[in-house]
Each structure stands twice: as structure tokens, then as C-alpha cells.
Amino acid sequence: MEKSRRKYTQCPNCGYTFEEVNNYCPNCGQENHDLNVPVKHLVAEFFESTLHFDTKVWHTLKFLVLKPGLLTQKFIIGQRASYVAPFRLYVFVSIVFFFLLALRAGRHDATAKEEQAPVELSVEGLGNPVADSLLKANGAAAVTPEIMSASDSAVQNIENPTFKSAISKVVTFAKGGEQSKQKLLKNTSFMMFFLMPFFGFILYLFYYRQRRNYVEHLMFSVHFHTFFFLLTMLALGVEYIYSGFDVDTWVFVVSLLYLFLALRRVYGGSPLRTFLKLIPISLVYLVSLTVLFLCTLAVSVLMG
Template identity: 55%
Template sequence: MPKTRRKFTQCPNCGYTFKDTNNYCPNCGQENHDLNVPVKHLVAEFFEGTMHFDTKAWHTLKYLITKPGLLTEKFNTGQRASYVPPFRLYVFVSLIFFFVLALTTESSVKVAGQEQGEAKAILPGVTINANVADSLEQAADSAALTRLKQLQNTEQLKALSSGLQEDAFMTEFSEKFASFSSHGEESKQKLIKNLSFMMFLLMPFFALVLYLYYRKQDRNYVEHLMFSIHLHTFYFILLSVAMLLGKLFPALNLEAIVLAILVLYLYLALHQVYKQTYLRTLVSLLPIGFVYLLTLAVFFLGTVFVSVLLT
């Protein structure tokens, strides 16, 4: 739908005399469009652009959700004008996902108690003792003194030096972990921010995995990257819906269903884009899925580790 323009005859910014075909000033770049009109015209123009965008977005989401891999195939064959660009779609959906994540999860790093020996909840399913930093520090000092008394030669000195460095690192990390756990909401937001960056790095890495696995098909890396972007965009949509349903209906156990949908979607998308038989696609799914899950686990643990160290 072309934009309805109210054109000037002369550029109000630099004075350039427009031609009938000029939508922008060739001299200064300002848009040739008069905004000095009644509010009702601006409102009508806004809805005109919004409805056009919504139509494109609707077609994009429809194919993304109901036709695994078809949107990627259309993009790779040059059918792009009718759909939202992959990067823009991913950014928009990921912003919604991390917003929903922040709303639906309780503070993932918080103190459960302050009394001596009382446990603290750090991450779901993980607890530490309230005075763990002090205990570790005392244990490290005690161990170091004991070994110091037993020294008899240079080799033991070197071994002790290495051990003390390890003890110092563990003590420092424990202190940072305790500090990370004591700043509940702040730590949660930091972790979510780092997770968004992690997922942004994961997409091109997964595309590289696909590029290496399907190298005999002689496809460009960008084609695999578009597949990875669309795949993770769908994953974000599915997980956002699952988190909202879990928040509204706490009794629902959606983990198995979500996992099944994730695997099925990847399988169908691989079949659609890479044009292998269903059996061959199933065989390909096993190593690709294993490498993906392993990479995701490593990236996640690395993100938590870095988040703690940067505390």
C-alpha cells in the first residue's frame, strides 16, 4: 500500500525546488511530506500505516507458526517484500519474550533467610549456606597453614603456590556468588540481559553447525542463518505463551508438551528447507539436536558464570 503524500513544491529545509517524482529532497534528504495538517489526517495516516504493517506481520507469523521452514524457504528464494525481515522479527519477538520472562518469573536470585546456617535460594533448585563465603575462606586458610607446616622441598612450594591460587579463585568466586545472590532483582535483570546476548550469539553458532552439516548442499551461510533466526523466533513465541499459561494456570505441567513441540518444529523445518526425506531428516535431527542442546547448555552455564564474575 503506497503512502499518501502531501508534497511541497519547495523544500522547507533547504529551499530546493522539487520535481513531481521527488519523495525526498535530493539536496538535504528531508522527506517531501507536509505534516502541518489537522489531527484527523494524522490519525488516519497512522492507521493506514499500522494496518499495512499488521497485514505483513500477520502473514509472517502465520507462516512462521503453522508452516515450519516455509518462511525461511521463501526468504532464501527471494520472496521477501511481503514479510517482516527476519532480524526485525527476531528483535521484536525477543523483546516480548524477555519482557514476559521478567514478569512471570520470581526473583531468580534471592535470599531466603539470614540466620546462621540457614539456606539461601540462588537459582531454581540450587541452595547455598548463608555463611558459605566465610566457611570456604576459613577452610582455605586452614588448609594452607597445614600444608605450609609440611613443606620440605621446592616441589611442595610450587604445588602449594598452585593450590593457593586455586583456593583464592574459589574463595573470590564464592564471595561474588554470595554477592550475586544477595541482590535479588538486580541480579535477575542482569542475568536476563546476559541471556538475551547469549541467544544472539547462539543463533550464528547454530547456523554454523547447519552450514557444516549440510555442506554438500552447497548453500550459503546466510541461508542457514535465516533458518536459525526463524527457528529461535518461533521458540521465543512458544516459550512466551507457555510462561504466560504457566503463570495463569500454575497446576499445568507444560514442560513435556513444550519440549515435544520444539523438537517436532525443528524436524519439520529441517525437512521443509533442506529437502531430505522424512527418514533422512530424522537421522539428521539426532546429531543436530544433540549438538544444539550441548551448545545451549554450555552457553547458559557460561552466561551464569560471567554474570557472577561481573558482579
């Protein structure tokens, strides 16, 4: 859908004389579009642009969710104008995702205060099945004032200055409550952004024989992580209604199935061949995600 324009005959910015085909000034780059019109025209133009954008968003999300790998495939063959740009879509979805997680974390803390529950050291609910599992496995239990007092005493008894400083930061971070959790969420959002090109590199290595440009693998990674955020938001919404819903397992299984279907569509190959690729790709990715998350947690503690 082409934008309707009220064109100038001469550029008001630099004086260049336009030809009929000029939508932008070839001399200075200003758009050839007269905005000095009645308000009703501007309102009509606004709704025209908004509805067009909504149409692009709808088509993009429909293909992203229901047809794994199709958006990446269309990007590779050059069919891009009808869909929201991959990075633009990722940024928008990730902002909503981490905003909702922050609200969820705040709601949990408010509930704990109302019930006079002990402060929780756990940072579960980050929408990261691996990270959540690690925290559970490491006994991220409630931290009572008595435990905190014992931790302070233990820190004072440490003789090594470097180790004492590190442990002291851990205890301080654990005491931070909501502030520490928000800091970890912020750092996790940066981690996920840097994880995308790394996952693209993993795909580049596993499909090296196809001689694809790295950008193709990167776009696959962007679309996959965007879907992951949407899926996690949906799962958290279900959990809000039904508290017994297992978010971690559900997100993990659906993401794995989505990745399998997307790999088949974009890279081709038989179901068996794709499955044999999926196993090592998933393992390398999960190990990388785990290491990066632990590094992010360490950085969050040190910055505290």
C-alpha cells in the same frame, strides 16, 4: 499497500526540483511528503500506516507459527516486503519475552517473601529447558540463612587465594536474590542473541553440500529462535493458569518437531534423511547451548 503522499514540487530542504516519480529527494534524501496539513489528515494517515503494519505482523506471525520454515523460504527467494524483517521481529519478540520472564521472576520472589520462604538459589524459569534441567540436576535448592552462614565459614577456611575469591563471588551471587536473577536474565538475553549466528553456522556445516550462502542459514536461525520465544511465552502462560504444566518438556518436544518440519521445508530431503540430520544438529546445538549458558552463569557471577 503503497503509502499515499502529498508531494512537493521542490525539495524544501535543498531546493531540488522533483519529478512526479520522486518519493525521496535524489539530492539530500529527504522524504517528498508534505506534513503541513490539517490534523484529521495526519490522524487518517496514522491509522492507515498502523493497520498496514498490523497486517504485516499478522501474516508474519501466522506463517512463523503455523508453517515452519516458510518465512525463511520466502526470504531466500526475495519475497520480503509483505512480512516483518526477521531481525526486527526477533528483537521485538525477545524484548517482550525477557520482560515477561523478569516479571515472572519478580512475582516468584514476592510470593516467597510473603510466605517467608528461604531465598532460592535456583534461577529456573528462564525459558531454557536445558538450563533449567541443569539447575535441577545440580540440586539448585532453597538456600537458607544457615546454609549461607556455613558457606561463609567454608570460604574463610580456603587457603588458595584465587579459589577463595572465586567461591566468595559464587556465595555473593547466591545471596543476591532478585538482583542476581535479573543480571542473569540480562546476560542470558545477550547469550541468545549471539547463539543465533552460531546455530546458523551449525546449519551451514551440516548442509554444506547445498552450497547456500551463510545468510540463508542465519535467517533460518533467527526465525527458529523467534518461534522458540513465542512458544515459551505461550507455555508460561499455560503454566500461570495450570501450575502443574511441564513447561520444559512441552517446549522441548514442540521445538524439536518444529525444527524437523522447518528443515524439511527449507532444505528438502525425505523424512528419514531430515530426521538423520536432525539428531546430530540437535545434539550439537544443545551442547553448545549448555556450554554457553554455563559461561553466561560464570560471567554473571564474576560480574557480581
